[in-house]
């Protein structure tokens with residue numbers, strides 16, 4: 746199988762889209778280095794994934810906050826050392842949506858804006874910087890997939906901090922793809938529409954969720970449906986795709 750024995754890192758691996766991605770890759774025999782800042786959920790995910798993989802030695806889990814440069818740098822260095830090989834792919838999935846009720850820009854505090862940008866934009870930058878250091882990737886190259894959002898493509902009422910952070914994620918993807926292409930490293934993003942994950946469930950429970958926009962397929966997405974696109978972009982099946990932002994949104998923007 747084309748992903749067997751490929752070394753893939755995943756942030757946000759303890760929940761939702763990141764966990765779905767990890768499940769698909771574990772079943773296909775990939776070597777996985779998982780990261781998340783939710784220790785308890787990560788430990789549960791680790792147990793489940795070792796059961797799906799052919800060997801428990803194929804899964805390494807690290808609890809970390811992507812806002813910390815030293816933690817991210819150590820995790821990436823430890824990953825290659827642990828598996829004794831260069832990284833083949835990275836799924837940068839970790840992200841944060843504030844639970845607040847939609848707020849117009851004049852009502853957002855510095856702290857609220859900074860928290861969203863610090864994870865979704867600055868944290869992603871820290872991951873990419875660590876992953877693209879010389880000698881980290883397999884010398885033949887590989888693939889990085891960032892998770893952006895339809896909120897990185899258009900504006901939404903009352904959600905400007907998250908929208909700004911996801912536009913930044915898409916901008917990083919496009920620029921970094923130009924820098925990494927000569928090394929055979931492809932960099933793409935998946936832009937999900939509303940997807941049924943703990944993040945969206947928590948927003949709904951908090952009544953902070955925005956009205957579901959009209960979607961051609963008439964339903965929200967499932968995490969597996971987003972994960973399949975991530976896995977395709979990680980694999981050699983997408984060998985000529987880089988710098989792209991792939992909408993997986995049920996036709997929301999059409």
Ligand SMILES: NC(=O)c1ccc[n+]([C@@H]2O[C@H](COP(=O)([O-])OP(=O)(O)OC[C@H]3O[C@@H](n4cnc5c(N)ncnc54)[C@H](O)[C@@H]3O)[C@@H](O)[C@H]2O)c1
Pocket residue numbers: 756757758759760761762763780781782783786809810811812838839840841842864868892893894895936937938939940941942943944945
């Ligand atoms: N669910 C949706 O509707 C939707 C839509 C568009 C984009 N997205 C994006 O998809 C990605 C995954 O979201 P999800 O819906 O699966 O949410 P989720 O909350 O189920 O999973 C996100 C995971 O990221 C982890 N995480 C958050 N901040 C972190 C940090 N600073 N360091 C380390 N780990 C951190 C969380 O602990 C969690 O396990 C996010 O980037 C999100 O913005 C989600």
